[in-house]
Amino acid sequence: MRPAFAAFSYGAYTHYNGMSQYGAKGRAEVKQDYKEILKFYYKVGLTDASKSDEDATINVKVYGEMSYRKYLNGIAEMPSDWDIEALKAQAVAARTYAYRSNKPICIDEGCQVFRICKATGENPACDSDKCRKDCKASYDSSGKWRDAVKATDRKLLDNPKTSQYSSTTGGYINNVGWDTYGSWPGSAYEKKAGSPWFYKAWYTKGYSGTDNCGRGHPWLSEKEMADILNAYIVWSNGSGDEKDHISPTTTSCWGGDPYSLDEMASKADKYGKKYSKVTSVDVDISNGGYTSKVTLGTDNGTVTLNGDTFKTVFNLRAPGYVAIRSRLFDLEKRN
Numbered sequence: 001m002r003p004a005f006a007a008f009s010y011g012a013y014t015h016y017n018g019m020s021q022y023g024a025k026g027r028a029e030v031k032q033d034y035k036e037i038l039k040f041y042y043k044v045g046l047t048d049a050s051k052s053d054e055d056a057t058i059n060v061k062v063y064g065e066m067s068y069r070k071y072l073n074g075i076a077e078m079p080s081d082w083d084i085e086a087l088k089a090q091a092v093a094a095r096t097y098a099y100r101s102n103k104p105i106c107i108d109e110g111c112q113v114f115r116i117c118k119a120t121g122e123n124p125a126c127d128s129d130k131c132r133k134d135c136k137a138s139y140d141s142s143g144k145w146r147d148a149v150k151a152t153d154r155k156l157l158d159n160p161k162t163s164q165y166s167s168t169t170g171g172y173i174n175n176v177g178w179d180t181y182g183s184w185p186g187s188a189y190e191k192k193a194g195s196p197w198f199y200k201a202w203y204t205k206g207y208s209g210t211d212n213c214g215r216g217h218p219w220l221s222e223k224e225m226a227d228i229l230n231a232y233i234v235w236s237n238g239s240g241d242e243k244d245h246i247s248p249t250t251t252s253c254w255g256g257d258p259y260s261l262d263e264m265a266s267k268a269d270k271y272g273k274k275y276s277k278v279t280s281v282d283v284d285i286s287n288g289g290y291t292s293k294v295t296l297g298t299d300n301g302t303v304t305l306n307g308d309t310f311k312t313v314f315n316l317r318a319p320g321y322v323a324i325r326s327r328l329f330d331l332e333k334r335n
Helices: 021-029 034-042 068-073 084-099 129-135 144-151 222-237 261-270 307-317
Strands: 004-009 046-048 057-060 064-067 155-157 278-286 290-298 301-306 329-334
Touching: 004 222, 021 034, 021 084, 034 084, 057 068, 064 068, 068 084, 068 144, 084 144, 084 155, 222 261, 222 278, 222 290, 222 307, 278 329, 290 307, 290 329, 301 307
Parallel strands: none
Antiparallel strands: 004 329, 046 155, 057 064, 278 290, 290 301
């Protein structure tokens, strides 16, 4: 079997700001309470809102005014079977995010995911059995999420730089640093908590989609990896028209008019450097939480690229839905 190469992302679709939800889960599992968890991620303490959740109101898109209690009970950002301290941390983060919203708050991932009963038009917190049945949605049957909301009534982060949070950051948080109990990546709290996105090679469309554009694995051959480097040569030196042809060869999913692998190699050769195969890969990880350098051994010498540049060209050219979805990534070789 010839060598093959794959790009593995640490985390995905993240802004790297504020709390890692899987990190909070891992911290709660080692008995950190919600105040400790929030203190780590936001570097501030807590304060109290002027009104209770029952008395304060929020304007929610589509549904209008409702109490914070109703709104927070309907938030669906963290599985309700997680440790109660992680749920409390999520409740405070969600409440703070909502308080800092200066306009009607949206009800999807653009703001905070909010459980909605479209079938009956009832309150989106799905308080009734009919709503829960009609929506066929997951529901906080144990009551733990509502307990977390109630236990943290009024609690807000005290003037944090951000009130954002995300599922999985890959173990690094902006303005905080590495989220570990030892050396990264083995001792990352997200890994301890079992995040499926902590270290993942992506080849499907979206987070949980099954559409793989006809390619059921993330591995690229020696020639396909060399094609990424040839695309880099054209991307760096080519005309605007030539750059327009740097797209995946899987036109059934992407359309366009991409160069074939041989055409890309010919164009790279025009600019004085073409590659036929990649034989080795290595990456350097910056202490700032990103891949700073990629080094590839090829049939035409060693090539070193800035990590962000490699990611950009890789995502322009890699076949199917193969992609790097984090600034923090690794490259693996298998024989």
